[in-house]
Amino acid sequence: MKDFRKVLSALRVDGKKKVRLGKFATDSRDGIDGKKAARAALDDNTRALAELQRKLYAEAKTAVLVVFQALDTGGKDRVIRNVFGPINPQGVRVTSFKRPTAVELAHDYLWRIHMATPAKGMIGVFNRSHYEDVLVHRVHKLVPAKVLEERYRQLNAFERHLAENNTVIVKFFLHISRNEQKARLQSRLDDPDKRWKFEMGDLTERKFWDQYQEAYQAILDKCSTGAAPWYVIPSDRKWYRDWAVSTILRAVLEKINPKYPSEIEGLDDVVID
Amino acid sequence: MKDFRKVLSALRVDGKKKVRLGKFATDSRDGIDGKKAARAALDDNTRALAELQRKLYAEAKTAVLVVFQALDTGGKDRVIRNVFGPINPQGVRVTSFKRPTAVELAHDYLWRIHMATPAKGMIGVFNRSHYEDVLVHRVHKLVPAKVLEERYRQLNAFERHLAENNTVIVKFFLHISRNEQKARLQSRLDDPDKRWKFEMGDLTERKFWDQYQEAYQAILDKCSTGAAPWYVIPSDRKWYRDWAVSTILRAVLEKINPKYPSEIEGLDDVVID
Numbered sequence: 001m002k003d004f005r006k007v008l009s010a011l012r013v014d015g016k017k018k019v020r021l022g023k024f025a026t027d028s029r030d031g032i033d034g035k036k037a038a039r040a041a042l043d044d045n046t047r048a049l050a051e052l053q054r055k056l057y058a059e060a061k062t063a064v065l066v067v068f069q070a071l072d073t074g075g076k077d078r079v080i081r082n083v084f085g086p087i088n089p090q091g092v093r094v095t096s097f098k099r100p101t102a103v104e105l106a107h108d109y110l111w112r113i114h115m116a117t118p119a120k121g122m123i124g125v126f127n128r129s130h131y132e133d134v135l136v137h138r139v140h141k142l143v144p145a146k147v148l149e150e151r152y153r154q155l156n157a158f159e160r161h162l163a164e165n166n167t168v169i170v171k172f173f174l175h176i177s178r179n180e181q182k183a184r185l186q187s188r189l190d191d192p193d194k195r196w197k198f199e200m201g202d203l204t205e206r207k208f209w210d211q212y213q214e215a216y217q218a219i220l221d222k223c224s225t226g227a228a229p230w231y232v233i234p235s236d237r238k239w240y241r242d243w244a245v246s247t248i249l250r251a252v253l254e255k256i257n258p259k260y261p262s263e264i265e266g267l268d269d270v271v272i273d
Numbered sequence: 274m275k276d277f278r279k280v281l282s283a284l285r286v287d288g289k290k291k292v293r294l295g296k297f298a299t300d301s302r303d304g305i306d307g308k309k310a311a312r313a314a315l316d317d318n319t320r321a322l323a324e325l326q327r328k329l330y331a332e333a334k335t336a337v338l339v340v341f342q343a344l345d346t347g348g349k350d351r352v353i354r355n356v357f358g359p360i361n362p363q364g365v366r367v368t369s370f371k372r373p374t375a376v377e378l379a380h381d382y383l384w385r386i387h388m389a390t391p392a393k394g395m396i397g398v399f400n401r402s403h404y405e406d407v408l409v410h411r412v413h414k415l416v417p418a419k420v421l422e423e424r425y426r427q428l429n430a431f432e433r434h435l436a437e438n439n440t441v442i443v444k445f446f447l448h449i450s451r452n453e454q455k456a457r458l459q460s461r462l463d464d465p466d467k468r469w470k471f472e473m474g475d476l477t478e479r480k481f482w483d484q485y486q487e488a489y490q491a492i493l494d495k496c497s498t499g500a501a502p503w504y505v506i507p508s509d510r511k512w513y514r515d516w517a518v519s520t521i522l523r524a525v526l527e528k529i530n531p532k533y534p535s536e537i538e539g540l541d542d543v544v545i546d
Contacts, residue, residue, distance in 0.1 A: 090369065
């Protein structure tokens with residue numbers, strides 16, 4: 001079996017050569033020995049992440065921003081539950097970006113995003129993000145090509161600013177196949193407990209499948225930087241997706257290497273009455 | 274063993290007769306057969322709460338606001354981690370109210386609180402809350418008695434407003450003994466991984482122990498309503514505290530009885546290409 005570190009680092013878009021989204025698998029099993037091993041590794045990652053989060057919070061020096069993007073049914077909700085669920089909720093803040101409100105639309109499109117960025121010590125999780133503004137807008141040609149090009153640059157500048165100010169950024173594109181989306185939409189229709197998730201609009205957007213692939217390819221091409229890299233996660237298999245995301249995230253946190261601030265002045269002589 | 278429902282409902286301040294905080298135990302073991310049984314019941318509650326949260330979120334009709342107050346080392350951080358940790362972080366938002374910022378102080382004291390109240394479908398958890406404004410202010414006589422009296426009324430009016438607008442409120446006072454606080458402060462000093470939590474200010478406030486007990490008693494007396502009841506949780510034993518909070522919370526969610534909205538018009542004839 002291939003070394004998992006090599007497998008996962010191959011999912012990282014390096015921002016050098018032209019991205020061909022079609023070359024990235026949606027159904028990989030590489031780097032881990034099947035579902036059972038992946039679930040065990042996820043549990044192990046969870047324990048490690050919980051401890052790393054405690055230290056990140058205690059140290060309060062670095063913020064972590066985790067961005068999730070995907071087509072409908074790509075698994076954003078579930079991967080957030082499975083990877084971040086077991087971590088102390090006080091240190092994790094999930095923001096789901098929905099259709100912008102009137103007040104939000106009256107500001108520049110990064111206004112609401114900036115307000116939701118994590119504080120030092122916190123892990124901020126974005127379910128959808130600032131990348132929506134170069135997705136729908138591109139697919140449905142809501143803004144001229146020139147504005148789109150400006151936005152890619154603005155997104156990079158914004159992320160660079162965050163990175164230069166103590167925020168570590170990692171971005172995940174959950175990559176599924178057209179057939180897998182069909183199966184998942186069908187299961188939302190068939191399962192009474194999932195019907196509330198079904199939206200007619202999802203079917204409309206599904207007709208633009210190729211355009212969305214192209215729009216994601218442009219994002220990966222233009223907005224994967226050293227400061228804020230994209231990972232393309234094969235997500236047809238849920239257990240593979242969860243394992244890959246948690247393993248990459250663990251590596252990101254381990255690189256930050258947060259520590260409890262134990263060397264605090266003047267505590268050695270304290271007496272408590 | 275006494276029925277656990279009776280034990281826990283006795284922890285609820287009914288807002289009728291005068292509260293004597295001294296009558297509430299800090300070290301109870303009532304209603305559950307020891308630590309092991311409490312941990313097993315907590316696991317069971319967690320599974321139930323996770324499912325109830327999914328339905329609450331799907332239904333998106335009711336918000337739940339859970340308030341935690343305690344003296345320093347009372348266990349707010351830990352109970353939040355232990356009870357809410359396993360629940361989908363996308364449906365839970367924890368807000369820790371710290372010393373107000375200059376902008377917050379320039380507004381009325383409920384301004385920042387209102388901004389943090391949960392949306393429909395969400396569980397909002399407050400680590401400290403609007404009650405800080407009748408605690409420190411009372412203990413250190415920062416505002417005249419008349420202003421304090423106005424605040425108790427304002428707090429009740431605010432919570433009534435939330436309750437009348439689809440927010441279910443439950444408030445927990447984590448009740449510890451003076452000796453238990455001493456032991457916990459000492460362990461923060463002794464354990465290098467906990468030292469970052471130690472604050473000299475905690476020792477100063479500890480000198481006002483009796484005044485804080487009195488201030489909490491006033492809160493329980495004046496601000497426990499049908500719409501927003503207080504529970505006094507015996508919290509010297511951490512396993513008892515976690516069990517009691519999760520059991521009460523489960524009952525609150527079960528009473529809301531959220532359901533997946535499965536009856537959605539026009540989905541029966543949908544075909545996915």
